[in-house]
Amino acid sequence: MTAAGCGASKQTDNADTSTGKTATPTEPAKLKNIKVVLDWTPNTNHTGLYVAKELGYYKDAGLNVDIIQPGSGSADNMVASGAAEFGVSYQESITQARTQNVPLVSLAAVIQHNTSGFAAPVDRKIKSPKDFEGKKYGGWGSPVEQAVMKSIMELQGADVSKVTNINMGDADYFTAVKRDIDFAWIYYAWTGIEAQLRGEPLDMLYVKDYSEKLDYYTPVIASSEKVISGDPEMVKAFMSATSKGYQYAIDHPEEAAKILLKAAPDLDEKLVMASQKWLSPRYKDDAPRWGEQKESVWKNYSDWMYEHKLLDKPLEVNKAYTNDYLPAAK
Known part of the structure; x- marks a missing residue:
């Protein structure tokens, strides 16, 4: 932009030799x-x-x-x-x-592919959707959450009614799993990477791994x-x-x-x-x-x-x- 500006300034100093008139700088295009x-x-x-x-x-x-x-x-x-x-x-x-x-x-x-899924600290021993039974899930109260959890649990013969649901809203994941819940739905690229940096390893269950319909x-x-x-x-x-x-x-x-x-x-x-x-x-x-x-x-x-x-x-x-x-x- 600086170079373009300098160029415009030079043009105004020069006369158009064909007409004898001073050249008029071009107006910059309006964004x-x-x-x-x-x-x-x-x-x-x-x-x-x-x-x-x-x-x-x-x-x-x-x-x-x-x-x-x-x-x-x-x-x-x-x-x-x-x-x-x-x-x-x-x-x-x-x-x-x-x-x-x-x-x-x-x-x-x-x-291009869904990088979200259910995540739990490794000490909760949640290795598959079957392990959601008897655990506390922290979510935001969306019907989609329940439907996804139910569908991937049923694939393994598990019962979603055995999961305790806690509406954690915008609560911090790391605070919530220490105090109120066992697992939550996260984007690995942010919360999962943060867990790595904290030295708090997670078991991550990507929803796309259980159904191609969930790779949205x-x-x-x-x-x-x-x-x-x-x-x-x-x-x-x-x-x-x-x-x-x-x-x-x-x-x-x-x-x-x-x-x-x-x-x-x-x-x-x-x-x-x-x-x-x-x-x-x-x-x-x-x-x-x-x-x-x-x-x-x-x-x-x-x-x-x-x-x-x-x-x-x-x-x-x-x-x-x-x-x-x-x-x-x-």
């Missing part, structure tokens, strides 16, 4: 202001967004992007209401929204039908720059982690670095490009939700997601 709202506080799920902003990828795409936190409202609500053009969401919540006539659309899978996209980048139809070129520009940000994080995990830390200096540096190194290769994983979504993944999970009475009607899968705004695979 379009947009907001992207996170699902939670900044973490390594969001690194590509911060990289795209810090390294000027959004600016190069003609965008002035403000990355914000959801506050009292959810990211989905803010995107659906038009308070933000884009948000970090989940396949589960977009599926539920679509079947309730809320026109949210997933534009990219942040992580979490999180995703979402927008609304209104934004997409109203300015498809802006959406394409945003997703191209975002893809570039995540590709940088794939290729340069340490540098990307430093960018996240610069944007969110209150985060633990060791945790961010370790988490980023673990997560970066998993953003794209076995997909042909970052963000690519498969119809089978959307259909499998929505069918599972419908079978478990978590949806009032089947999902129109082709309206819930699109790959059309991602740059072509190289």
Whole structure:
């Protein structure tokens, strides 16, 4: 930017020899202001967004992007209401929204495979879903939690009614397992890595290992039908720059982690670095490009939700997601 500015200044000092008039500097293109709202506080799920902003990828795409936190409202609500053009969401919540006539659309899978699951300190001896029996589970009171737990327990002939459920809300996992609960649902890339750094080993039961229908996209980048139809070129520009940000994080995990830390200096540096190194290769994983979504993944999970009475009607899968705004695979 400095070099460009110097170039513009030089031009104003020079006369146009063909006309004898002083050259007029070119007006810089006006950036379009947009907001992207996170699902939670900044973490390594969001690194590509911060990289795209810090390294000027959004600016190069003609965008002035403000990355914000959801506050009292959810990211989905803010995107659906038009308070933000884009948000970090989940396949589960977009599926539920679509079947309730809320026109949210997933534009990219942040992580290609589900890295979440049930985690317990090793001294609780929870090696399989059968071992949930007689234990205390700390959750947030979602029907999906119970359905997932029930379905993977039943695969092993276990009884979900023998699990004691405790609503722990936003309580710290490490405090809760010492005081109130035996296991909880976590994202390994953050809480699991933190456990490693604390020297508190976990038994981790990834839900995708028990059913391919539970290998869904979490999180995703979402927008609304209104934004997409109203300015498809802006959406394409945003997703191209975002893809570039995540590709940088794939290729340069340490540098990307430093960018996240610069944007969110209150985060633990060791945790961010370790988490980023673990997560970066998993953003794209076995997909042909970052963000690519498969119809089978959307259909499998929505069918599972419908079978478990978590949806009032089947999902129109082709309206819930699109790959059309991602740059072509190289």
